[in-house]
Amino acid sequence: MLSDHPYAVGSRVVVQGKRGPEVATVRGEAAAPDPKGRYGAILRGASADDLAQWEALHRKAEDLKWLLRARARERRLNAKLVAVEFTLDESLVTISYSADERIELGALVTELRDYTPARVNFAAIGPREQAQIIGTLGACGRENCSSTHLQDFAPVSIRMARDQQLPLNPEKLSGPCGRLLCCLQFEHTQYLELLRDLPRKNARVCHDSSGSCGKVTKLHPLAGTVDIQTEAGMLYDIPAAELRRAETQNPPPKGQERAAEAE
Structure with a gap:
């Protein structure tokens, strides 16, 4: 991994990509190695020949992308060809596409035979992969x-937004x-750690100083504070460390308390 090699930030290296060797730029020290060892390991520093090969393959990929898009339109294939990517050794070319339904793209393979000896792999991708x-x-x-x-891409749920106290506005959460x-x-794990030191929403608390x-x-x-509303209708923003749970003689039934917390 990066911590085992003396490559400076900004230097070009050859890494083990998801599908084969690729040229990459060092952006910083890796926080932790990939536990499954699937990809990301630095194989060597990129030589002048590696960089020239990578640039040539990038230009070829761009040309093939526009060629395949034209051929797909001619065949009335309802697919969006997003990217064409080669491995550094040109053993594999991956064509990433998106489509609303299952389609056959095998006819496009013949279009590539005159341009590259690489094995062809079609990869259906979703909106997140397209943005990537x-x-x-x-x-x-x-x-x-x-x-x-x-x-x-790990699963993301709306519960994570609730835990981070964000407004449940789809436009702002998307x-x-x-x-x-x-x-x-x-960021969810960090918020869960911070929430452990805060009282729950709708809990009764007291601030002895005031x-x-x-x-x-x-x-x-993030601030370590909570807003409390008094019976008089006053609203205060108080550090959680200065609060204590109010003692109540007749606490509400557990079902009502949980319902209130869920609101």
């Missing part, structure tokens, strides 16, 4: 995570691909 290949800007103004550092933001998943007691209406995990 094409690249785009996220809501944060930076390049989308899938095109920069994410290696796999990325350029139209699916839930990938950052919800890889003498205020009330119900927790909102959590601020």
